[in-house]
Amino acid sequence: MRTTLWSRTAAFAAAAVLSLVAALGLSTSATAAPAAAHTSSHAAVTTQAAAATCPSTYTCFWVNDYYGGTMGKVAGNNSNYMNLSNSSGCTKYPGTWNDCISSITNQGTQCTVYFWTDAGYSDRYHSVAIGDWIGNFYDWWGDSAFNDAISSNHWCNPT
């Protein structure tokens, strides 16, 4: 699910203001994550908030981009997100996490997690290495077909 045009516009506007401040040589406050220096303020702030809610050893995902809306989490392999309960208002397969994920992080402790677009670890896969954050699937792949498309996950190896 994508955020509204307004929130994205506001994020870009905020980023533009920050860029202008940087260009003018003015200082901004530092954050724990150096990411804030590069990415939009919207993404950086919400990543900070999301980091506090996604526990270590889990991979967490959200209904909306930039870690917004309901959060889900898994610690093991899941071959079918139709069986993964989700109380939020996902429209494709209500009540499940299937084809519902728009942003993701891997807060596992050692391994990459591989996310598949079909159940049973099949069709196309995307990998997320440990400690990494992907805030916007739509921007990543530039195609709405690949947003809200995750259906299974596997740790350490694709299958």
Added chain:
Amino acid sequence: MSRVTGWILVGLLLVTGLAGCASARSAGPGHGAAPTSGVVDLATRSGDWPRTEALLQNAVNRLDERCLRAAGFAVPAAPAVRLPDPGDEEAAIGLAQRRTIGYGIATPAPALAPPASEAYANTLSALDRNRYGTAQFGSAAPRTSVTLIRPATVEVASGGCVGAARRVLAGDLRTWARLTYIPDQLDTRLTAQAMTDPRYLRALAGWRSCLRGRGFSYTSAEAAQAALRKAYPNSGGTAAFKRHEIAVAVADGTCARTTHLPTVLLTVRRSLVTGLPSDELALLRSLNTERRAALARATTDPTMKG
């Protein structure tokens, strides 16, 4: 306006205009030398890429484990990474799995236990788990935002053993992130493009005809799965539904094998790399060079081997 100011303005306009032309050229489709097989492999995650990518991921894992052990944590080795080869049509279709669980929609799939390497942190006391987190990700778990193919960015872990391993392998964090994530971006885009290509659509028409001959009518494998997923919640997950799912999945796989649909898709994907914008081809060439350097380090440095 003085003549000097006028000439400065003319000069600025010329420079801006030339820059615009250069920018427009760089955004156009690729021309010049055909992309090397290494570049095509990289953009499509095929050819030699699965083998070499597994080598790179294993190298990072080995470096990370050594670092954690040096910090006093007896971490088990992460399983060796093996990546699917899209050129292996039999594996891509996975007929044996289809005969057992169909698409995996109706088969009960309880969450499995995480691998031993992931479970290790849970065996530690709360204090040691915090120490582990600091060793693995650094104090306050810093991250760095890296721009991929615009507008996409990824925030990658940059501290602790993870950050160090990535830097040792790739030279710097930005290179590691781009080597890790840009092939996924391009491959996904090229796959979407390939699925609308006339060569693929011809093969898909053959697949549809084959499927009809087996008693099923779907526009694509994706449509078949989507229809089954929609029907599943109301089906009660009965044995009859499971049998139907397996029958559709097997017919789909058999027809994919008959029409060589996965191979056609891969061939089209690979052929589309030549048409990528020239700036993206230049990026791929540069990444391929950096990747070769990383591979050289991974194969010669004993600390990166298992």
